[in-house]
Amino acid sequence: MSATLGLGCYILTAKANIFLVPEEPEAQIEVLKIPEEATKGADGKDVEDFEIICSTKEVAQSSMFAVGTSAKTCVIYHAKPGQLEVCRWFRVPKAPTSIVFDNRGNVVVGDRSGNVTQYRCTEAHMGRHENDEDCKFEGSPLAGGVTMILDVAFSADFKYLLTADRDEKIKVYRYPDCSAMYAVAFGHTEYVRSVDVYDRTVVSGGGDGRLYLHDLHDGTQLFTTNKLGEKPIRRLSIVEIEGFPNLFVTFEASPKLYVFGLTAKNNLELKDAVEAQSPIVDFHVIADRNSILLLTRDGLDIYNPSDNTTIRRTSSELVEAVTTIAEELSLFKNVTHQNMQEYHERKAKKMANVAEKKAAVKIKS
16 A cells, blocks of 8 residues: 555555545545556456555655556556556566665566566666576566565665565665675564665564564664564554654554554664554555554554544445455465475575576576
């Protein structure tokens, strides 16, 4: 989910739709469909259980919005007052798992094959893909691996790109030259689902249900919480409110949202715990309005922490969309806690194939 207030509405995504929710409480929620061509596979056929997997808005001016879909497509929109206009859409090699704008007119996409690629927002650009001279996909490769990327994020100055993956690691690269890792952070005992950064402090959470703080520049672990519950962490976000960093955290299939204060000593202090009426699918914090948008299985709640009040905004289309959203763990396909051995065997085989290709290239040269 993403939100933009400067345009007079909130922008939400759920299942296969984009929802424009006007700020005026009585105004009708508008439903936007993804361009039909972008909902189909490369063969032109319908994609089973098509849905929007990830979305983001441009930070600096809130003038662009982007989504990644299960049809292996990305759609870029121009955001205008009360409406979204398609700028362009393009295909990607693997289903995107995370998407974020940089400050140079590009989007950066992480995918389920372990690659991170940069795409231009307004025009196609055919970059060089290693060991794939005939690649038919656009984009400039930034980083690659053999494990699924679950989240990507930028530092506030856009000098560093962070990736979170299924192999319990957070990797930091200089941006835009990501040819070598700048730092790596360890400590998670299961997959890292969500990552954010404030100043030089990296905060992350995932399958083990704990929050971790690492140093951006050397990967040193600074702090970790006890397990916050039985559910894996679904998403976290750091938002500065009245000059102080606040960390918002949600969990898989859970109605709870925790709010922590990030202290100057790199500790976390619990400030608030919100419980919605149904599991929270996603959230967005509106700092200047002291409110939190909670997209739940029942619809959209606008929560005000100062007076503990909630305003319900919903429509039949929105309710239908959120009730059919798959849980985030569906991104793992058949890689679950019960068959990690098979996954590691596939990973080793893939690494061996990459090594063989590189050796063949050296022999030819």
